[in-house]
Amino acid sequence: MKTIVVVGGSSGIGKAIVTSLKDTHHIINISRTAPENHTNIKHYSVDITSDDLPILENIDGLVYCPGSINLKSFTRLKIEDFQNDFNINVLGAIKVLKAYEANLAKNNGSVVMFSTVASFLGMPFHASVATSKSAIEGLTKSLAAEYATKIRFNAIAPTVTNTPLAARLLRNEKQQESMQNRHPLNKYLEATEVASLACYLLSENASGITGQIIPIDAGIVSVKV
Numbered sequence: 001m002k003t004i005v006v007v008g009g010s011s012g013i014g015k016a017i018v019t020s021l022k023d024t025h026h027i028i029n030i031s032r033t034a035p036e037n038h039t040n041i042k043h044y045s046v047d048i049t050s051d052d053l054p055i056l057e058n059i060d061g062l063v064y065c066p067g068s069i070n071l072k073s074f075t076r077l078k079i080e081d082f083q084n085d086f087n088i089n090v091l092g093a094i095k096v097l098k099a100y101e102a103n104l105a106k107n108n109g110s111v112v113m114f115s116t117v118a119s120f121l122g123m124p125f126h127a128s129v130a131t132s133k134s135a136i137e138g139l140t141k142s143l144a145a146e147y148a149t150k151i152r153f154n155a156i157a158p159t160v161t162n163t164p165l166a167a168r169l170l171r172n173e174k175q176q177e178s179m180q181n182r183h184p185l186n187k188y189l190e191a192t193e194v195a196s197l198a199c200y201l202l203s204e205n206a207s208g209i210t211g212q213i214i215p216i217d218a219g220i221v222s223v224k225v
Contacts (some may be wrong), residue, residue, distance in 0.1 A: 001026050001040070004202060008065030010035040012163030013114070016195035017063055021202075028056060030096075040097055040110065048092040054151060059103045060201040061110045064093045068132075069165055073123040082128050089132035105150040110206070112198045113140055115157040120221045123152050123206055133157075137213050144211030153209040154201045159217040161189040184219030 002025050008014040009029040018027055018035055018118055027041045030053070034043045044054045045171070048066055068085045070077075092223055093113055093217055104111065115133040118126040136155055144153040170176050179188050197216055215221050 002060035004061040004063065005030065005056065005059055005066065005096075005100065006063045007031065007092075007102040008067075009063075009207070012065070012165055013158075013161060013191045013194045013198070014063070014065035016191035017065070017198050020195050020199050022116075023113075025156075027052075028059075030054070036081065048095065049087050052097065053099045055187045056103060057102060058107070059100055059109060060107050061112075061196055062096065062100060062104060063112045063202070064096055065114060066092055066127060067082070067114055067165065069169070070128050072128070074127045075124055077128055082131060084133045084137070089129075090135045095134065097143070099149070103179060105147060108150060109155045110152045110202045111143075111154070112168070112201050113153070113155045115140075115155045117159045117215055117217045117221050119157060119159055119213075120215060120217075138211065141211050143190060148210065154206075154209060154212045156197055157213055157215040157217070158222065159183065159191055159196045159215075159220050161191055161194055163191050183217075185217050186225065188215065 004021055004025050004219045005028045006018050007030045009018040010031045014060050018029060021027055022038050022040050029041055029043045031034050032047055035041060068086050068088050069156055070081055070085055106161060113136050114135050118130040119134045119137055140153045140155040160169055162170060163179050170179060
């Protein structure tokens with residue numbers, strides 16, 4: 001079985017990815033809290049912004065899931081907000097990639113990271129998160145070129161997804177209905193939908209895909225109805 005490292009696999013989209021892969025892959029989960037117990041899951045308790053990463057011997061794929069939704073007007077955003085979001089979304093990913101790049105290259109690995117539809121479509125109150133996620137997009141394309149024959153790099157840009165991270169955006173029926181109505185497909189996403197795309201990008205079936213930023217957006221970016 002192949003070994004997949006999931007950073008942030010105990011909640012939200014990361015948890016859905018772990019659930020999808022656990023029966024057919026060895027999973028190494030790196031997060032502050034442990035995921036479910038399973039024979040194929042090994043957990044390392046790590047705060048990605050401050051702790052040392054474990055030394056790993058064999059990696060075929062890596063998914064970096066940590067993120068933030070810090071929605072404030074630009075007037076209310078402080079420099080510290082931008083720094084915190086950048087640390088979680090970008091520097092954390094770089095830290096992980098620096099630690100495991102040689103291991104991934106040895107196995108012709110695949111890396112999946114996460115952007116946001118707010119990097120495609122200007123949205124008010126998204127200045128901090130869109131800045132960080134736009135950096136992820138640039139990192140994805142640059143590394144895809146640099147490691148073209150050794151590691152595939154892709155990023156997924158989801159719209160609002162029903163996870164604990166987005167809970168305050170979907171905390172009652174009125175907000176849920178409003179969020180659905182903003183999207184041409186009249187829905188927001190479930191974590192399993194995003195996880196399915198991530199699992200595909202990790203697989204051999206996606207061996208011809210690299211350097212891509214793939215929106216999964218219920219139509220909000222490209223469709224007007």
